[in-house]
Amino acid sequence: MNVALIIIFATIILSACLGIYAGRRVKMNLENWTVGGRQFGIIIIWLLMAGEIYTTFTFLGASGWAYSKGAPTFYILIYGALAYTCSFFVLPALWKVGKRHGLHTQPDFFIKRYDSRYLGVFVALIGVVCIIPYLQLQLKGLGLIVQVASNGAVHPRIAIGISFVLTCAFVYTSGIRGTAWVAIVKDILMILAVFIVGIGVPTIYFGGFGKMFKRLIEQKPDYLVFPGAVPEMDVLWIMSTLLVMGLGFYMWPHVFGSAFSAKSARIIKRNAIIMPFYQIPILLIFMVGFTALLVIPGLEDGDMAFLAIVNKTYPSWFMGFVGAAGAVTAMVPSAILVLFASTLLAKNVYKAGFKPQMSEEKVMTLSRFMVLVIMTFALGFAIFFPNELVPLLIFGYNGVSQFFPGVVLGLFWKRVTKAGVFCGLIAGVTVVLILILSKNDPFLGMNAGFVGLVVNSFITVMVSIRTKPSDGGFK
Amino acid sequence: MHKGTKLALILGAIPFITLVFALPLVNRIKPVILGLPFLLFWILIWVILTPLILFIAYLLEKRFNPPEEEDKS
Numbered sequence: 001m002n003v004a005l006i007i008i009f010a011t012i013i014l015s016a017c018l019g020i021y022a023g024r025r026v027k028m029n030l031e032n033w034t035v036g037g038r039q040f041g042i043i044i045i046w047l048l049m050a051g052e053i054y055t056t057f058t059f060l061g062a063s064g065w066a067y068s069k070g071a072p073t074f075y076i077l078i079y080g081a082l083a084y085t086c087s088f089f090v091l092p093a094l095w096k097v098g099k100r101h102g103l104h105t106q107p108d109f110f111i112k113r114y115d116s117r118y119l120g121v122f123v124a125l126i127g128v129v130c131i132i133p134y135l136q137l138q139l140k141g142l143g144l145i146v147q148v149a150s151n152g153a154v155h156p157r158i159a160i161g162i163s164f165v166l167t168c169a170f171v172y173t174s175g176i177r178g179t180a181w182v183a184i185v186k187d188i189l190m191i192l193a194v195f196i197v198g199i200g201v202p203t204i205y206f207g208g209f210g211k212m213f214k215r216l217i218e219q220k221p222d223y224l225v226f227p228g229a230v231p232e233m234d235v236l237w238i239m240s241t242l243l244v245m246g247l248g249f250y251m252w253p254h255v256f257g258s259a260f261s262a263k264s265a266r267i268i269k270r271n272a273i274i275m276p277f278y279q280i281p282i283l284l285i286f287m288v289g290f291t292a293l294l295v296i297p298g299l300e301d302g303d304m305a306f307l308a309i310v311n312k313t314y315p316s317w318f319m320g321f322v323g324a325a326g327a328v329t330a331m332v333p334s335a336i337l338v339l340f341a342s343t344l345l346a347k348n349v350y351k352a353g354f355k356p357q358m359s360e361e362k363v364m365t366l367s368r369f370m371v372l373v374i375m376t377f378a379l380g381f382a383i384f385f386p387n388e389l390v391p392l393l394i395f396g397y398n399g400v401s402q403f404f405p406g407v408v409l410g411l412f413w414k415r416v417t418k419a420g421v422f423c424g425l426i427a428g429v430t431v432v433l434i435l436i437l438s439k440n441d442p443f444l445g446m447n448a449g450f451v452g453l454v455v456n457s458f459i460t461v462m463v464s465i466r467t468k469p470s471d472g473g474f475k
Numbered sequence: 476m477h478k479g480t481k482l483a484l485i486l487g488a489i490p491f492i493t494l495v496f497a498l499p500l501v502n503r504i505k506p507v508i509l510g511l512p513f514l515l516f517w518i519l520i521w522v523i524l525t526p527l528i529l530f531i532a533y534l535l536e537k538r539f540n541p542p543e544e545e546d547k548s
Contacts, residue, residue: 074518078494081525085490088529089483210510217504217512224512225502235499242495265543273533276525283519 004320005150009162011324012331015185016166019335022181023174030364033175034104034343036261044180045262045271048336050278051183052255053080054190055333056141059326060303062282066289068302070220070228073286075238075245080279082246088272090250092265093411097474099260105340106256106403107348113410113474114418117352122422123403124348126429127253130400131341132378133393135334139164139382142330148307149323151316157383163331164379171335171371176261179335186332189325191281197322198284201291201309209287216290223293237442240450248401248449254340256407338378342370394436398449402428405453405460420464428456479539483532490528493521 026032040048058076065073097103101112106127111120142163143156170178206212216223227234250256262268285306292305299308310322346366351358405424409416432452435441441448497517504512511519 071514074515077522078518081490081494081522085487085525085529088532089487208510213507213510213512217507221504224504225514226498235502239495239498246491246495269533273526273529276522276529279522280519283515286515 002150002153002320003317004323005153007317007320008146008149008154008323008327011185011189012163012166012327015182015328015331016170018185019170019178019182020173022170022178026174026177028173028175028364030104030343030347030360030367031102032177033364033367034257034260034339036176036180038099038261039263040180040261040267041263042267042270042274045258045267046274046278047183047187048176048180048258048261049255049271049275050187051179051332052252052258052336053083053249054187054278054329056138056145056326056330058282059190059285059329060141060144060306062285063289063292063306064301064303066223066286067293067299067305069230069233070223071226072228072230072233072238073289075242077279077282077286079242079245079249080282081276082242083249084272084275086247087250087259087275088269090408090411091259091268091272094256094407095259095262095265095268097411101474103260104257105343105348106251106253106407107344107352109256109410110406110421111348111352114406114421116418116422117356119418119422120348121353122425123406124253124344124352126399126402126425127344128341128349128374130396131253131337132374132381134396135337135341135374135378136381137393138330138334138337139378140386142327142334143382144304145307145323145326145330148304148311149319149326151319159327160379160382163327163334164375167331167335167338168371168375171339172368176258176336176339179332179339182328182335183332186325186328189321190329193322193325194281194284197306197310197314198281198287201313202287204313205291205295212287212291212294215294219294223290232442232445234445236445237447240442240445240447244401244447244449244453245397247404247453248397251400251403251407253344253400254336257340257343258336334375338371338374341374342367345370345374394441395432398432398436398447398452399429401449401453402432402456405457409460409464415464415469416460417464417467417469419467420460420462423463424456424458424460427459428452431455477536477540479536482535482539486528486532486535490521490525494518 031037062073062076103109107120107124110123111117139160143160146154146159147156202209202212226238259268289305292309296308299305311319347363351363402425406421432448435443435448443451501514501517506513508516
C-alpha cells in the first residue's frame with residue numbers, strides 16, 4: 001500500500017460521506033432533490049456551476065490539446081467567458097419562469113412553453129443521449145487518473161467501480177445538495193493542484209512562463225497560433241466552435257437545471273459576473289501542456305501529458321494528491337449528469353410519455369432508481385466498450401446546442417410556435433448527425449454543430465411565422 | 476425594451492466581438508507581451524475583462540431599468 005493510494009481513497013471516501021451528510025436533515029422530495037428547494041445562494045451556485053464546467057476533460061484535455069494540437073486548445077479558455085456572458089441575459093428570465101411554474105428540468109420548460117408533452121419527451125431523449133457518453137468520459141478519465149497516480153497499482157476498473165458506488169450513494173441520498181457540498185472539496189483540491197503544478201512545472205524546467213514561451217517560439221512557433229498542429233482546426237473552425245459552445249453550454253440539461261436551484265434571479269445574474277474568474281486557472285493548465293511538449297515530447301496519448309509531467313517532476317505522495325483532485329473532479333460532474341439524466345427519464349420520458357397521472361413521490365422514487373440504472377449503463381460502457389461512444393461524445397455539445405433557439409426564442413419572442421421549434425430541432429439534429437456520420441465535420445471549415453444551429457434557427461423562425469401561435473406560453 | 480437592457484446588450488456583445496470575431500486579426504505570435512505570445516495575451520486580457528464588462532452592464536441595468544419585483548420586497 002503506497003502513500004498515493006491512501007491519499008486518493010481517503011479523499012474520495014471522505015467526499016462521498018460529506019455528500020451523504022449534506023442531505024441528512026432535508027426531507028427529500030423532487031423539489032429538494034433536483035433543484036435544492038430553490039434555496040441556493042451565490043457561493044453554492046458558483047461552486048455548482050464551476051463544478052459543471054471544470055470536468056476531468058478540462059484537466060486532462062486542456063493540457064492534452066496544448067501538447068498535441070497547440071493553439072486550438074485556447075478555445076477552452078474562451079468559451080466559458082462567452083457562455084457566462086450569454087447566461088447573464090438568458091438565465092435570469094429562465095429562473096423567473098422556472099419559479100412561477102415550478103419547473104425542474106429542461107423538458108419541463110419546453111412542455112410548459114409550447115404546451116406539448118411530445119416535444120418534452122423528444123427534448124428529454126436528446127438530452128439523455130448527449131449526457132451518457134459525457135458521463136462515460138468522466139468515469140474513463142477517473143480510471144486513468146487513479147491508475148497513473150497509483151503507479152499502476154490500481155486497475156482503472158477498480159477505481160471506476162469504487163467511485164461509482166460512492167457517487168451513486170451521495171446522489172441517491174442527497175441529490176443536488178450533496179453534489180454541491182462535494183463540489184467544495186473538489187474545487188479546493190483542484191485549484192490547489194492546478195496552481196502548484198501550473199506555476200511549478202514551467203518554473204522548474206525553464207525558470208518561468210516567459211522563458212518557457214521563448215523556447216517554444218524558437219522551437220515550435222506553429223503551436224502558438226491557429227491552426228496549431230492540426231490544419232483542419234483553423235480560425236473559422238475555432239470561431240464556429242466557440243459560438244456553438246458559448247451558446248450551447250447552458251443548454252446542457254444539467255446546467256440548465258441547476259439554474260433553477262438559485263434563490264433569486266439576481267443571484268444568477270451576479271454569478272454570471274464572477275464566473276469568468278474561474279476560467280483563468282485554465283491558462284496554467286495550458287502552461288503544463290506546453291512545458292510537457294518541450295520536456296517530454298513524443299507521448300503516444302496527449303491526454304496523458306499532465307499526469308506524465310507531474311509523475312516525472314514530483315514525489316509520489318504529490319502524485320496521490322493530484323490523483324485525488326482528479327478523481328473528485330470526475331465525481332462531481334458525474335453526479336450532476338446522472339442526477340439530471342435520471343430526472344429526465346423518470347419525469348419527462350416515463351411520466352410525461354406513459355403515465356401522466358403519476359404522483360410526485362413515485363417520480364422521485366423512479367428517479368432515484370434511474371440513478372442506479374444510468375450509472376450501471378455508463379459504467380458498463382466505460383469498462384467493456386471504452387471507445388464505442390466517441391462519436392456520440394462529439395454529438396453531445398453539437399446536439400444540446402440545438403435547444404438554443406427553442407429556449408431563447410421561447411423566452412423572448414411571443415410569436416415562436418411549437419411547430420417551429422419541433423421542425424427546427426429535428427432539422428438541426430439531423431444536419432449534425434449527417435455531417436458527423438459522413439465524416440464531413442468540419443464542414444467547409446466550420447463546426448458541424450454551428451451549421452446545424454444556423455439551419456435550425458432559420459427553420460424555427462420560418463415555420464413559426466407561418467403557423468398559429470400555440471396555446472401554451474408563460475402568462 | 477428598457478434602456479438599461481439595451482445598453483447591457485451592447486456591452487454583452489463586446490466579448491463576442493473580441494473573443495470570436497476578432498480572432499483572425501490577432502492570430503499572431505509577435506509582439507510578445509508579458510512573456511505571452513500575442514494571441515494568448517489577447518485572449519487572456521478579454522477573458523479577464525469580461526467580468527468587469529458584465530459588472531458595468533449590471534450597474535447600467537439597475538440604474539436605467541424600472542425596479543423589479545424582488546427589489547421592492
